[in-house]
Amino acid sequence: MSSVTVRVPAKVNVQLSVGPLREDGYHDLVNVFHAVSVFDEVVAKESESITVSVAGDWADQVPVDDGNLAIQAARALAKHAGRTYGAQLVIHKSIPVAGGMAGGSADAAGALVACNELWGLGLPLEDLMEIAADLGSDVPFSLLGGTAVGTGRGERLSDVPTGGQFHWAFAVAREGLSTAKVYAECDRLRETAGVEVPWPQLSEPLLAALRTGDAEALGGQLGNDLQSAALSLRPDLSDTLEAGRRAGALGALVSGSGPTCAFLATDADHALRLADTLSHLPTCRTALAAHGPVPGPRPS
Template sequence: MSSVTVRVPAKVNVQLSVGPLREDGYHDLVNVFHAVSIFDEVVAKESESITVQVTGDWSDQVPTDGSNLAIRAAQALAKHAGRTYGADLVIKKAIPVAGGMAGGSADAAGALVACNELWGLGLPLEDLMEIAGDLGSDVPFSLMGGTAVGTGRGEQLCELPTGGTFHWVFAPADGGLSTANVYAECDRLREESGVEVSWPKLNDSLMEALGTGDVYALGSHLSNDLQVAALNLRPDLAATLDAGRQHGALGAIVSGSGPTCAFLAIDATHARDLAGSLTATGAARTAVAAHGPVQGAILV
């Protein structure tokens, strides 16, 4: 096999609850992931070494050296297999870079699936998930897709059934936000406030809304503990969130560590109208309608 193509989705966090800072520098999380229909493609071609090229949206913002997470994923897979392998990885970007939608993690998951197939390793999903967890907190979910609760750093996943399809609009912002910087700002604001940070808990009402497919209830229970920190670093996002609400979004939230803003719509028609309104009024430079849940990384 000379070439393998994998499609991998973006995510939105419908709940992101952040516990106190741990001694290892991480936080315990309750993280409800939801995979949505904005996709990167990762193509793996036969090669003597592991390299990466990036095309598409935001391609100029993605490193192509050893810091690229897709390269690191391929290297980790080869190390796990105990042999030297090569692959020329071509990433076709559509997921925003440093946008809070797990674009880098998606590419890493895509590289794992693509190289597993290209190299004929035949490793089961369980093995890929273990490798993924060492690469980053969001990478295992990019493999799994659907809707899931992540605990620990977010890498310990439990799949959640949902009662239907949910429709979204995503408004990427110019420039990204560093996840590490947003967490650091969250910690700084908490220390400044002097309020004791409680242990994160799953929102039962949100779980019920996901399970029954109640889009109105889901919209009212969206939550993100990093949102205040993201808005503190990027105050302009507040106006985008307000505009989405004014144009009828059932819920408006910063996705993950931001700066992409996510809006929950009633249905597909409402999502298209909302995306059009956000761009027509200048509230967002661009807005993309999508739906979820969708599958994780799959061969195409």
């Protein structure tokens, strides 16, 4: 096989509850991931070494050196297999970079699936998930797709069956946000407020809304403990959230560490109308309509 192509989806966090800062610098999370139909495409071609190139709307913002998570994923897979392999990775970007939608993690997951197929390793998903967990907290879910609850750093996953499709609009900000800076700001705000940070708890009403496919109920349960920190660093996001609410969104929140803002729509047409409205905001680089859940990456 000379080439393998996979499509890998973005995610939105419909619940992100962040516990106290741990001694290892991480936080315990309750993270309800939801994969949506915004895709990166990862192509793996035969090569003597592992390299990456990037095309698409966000290509100029993606590193092509050792800092690229897809390169790290391919190397980790080769090390796991105990042999020297090569792959020319070509990433076609549609998922925003530094946007809170796990674009880098998606590319890593895509590289794992594509190289596993290209190299004929035949490793099961369970093995790929173990490698993914060492690469980053969001990479295991990017492999899994669908809807799932993540605990620990977010890497321990439990599948959540959903009762139907949900429709979304995403307002992509003109500049990205560093995940590390958002978490640091969250810790700073909590320390300044002097409040005791509770242990994160899963929202049972949110799970029930997902399982029954009740978009209106889900809209009322969306939550993100990092949102205050993202708004502190980027106050203009408040205007974006308010604009989506005025346009009839059932719920609105910052996706993950931001700055992308997610809006739950009543149906596919409403998602398109929301995206059109949001695309005209001065704070918005572009807006996307999507649906979820969608499956994780598979070779084609």
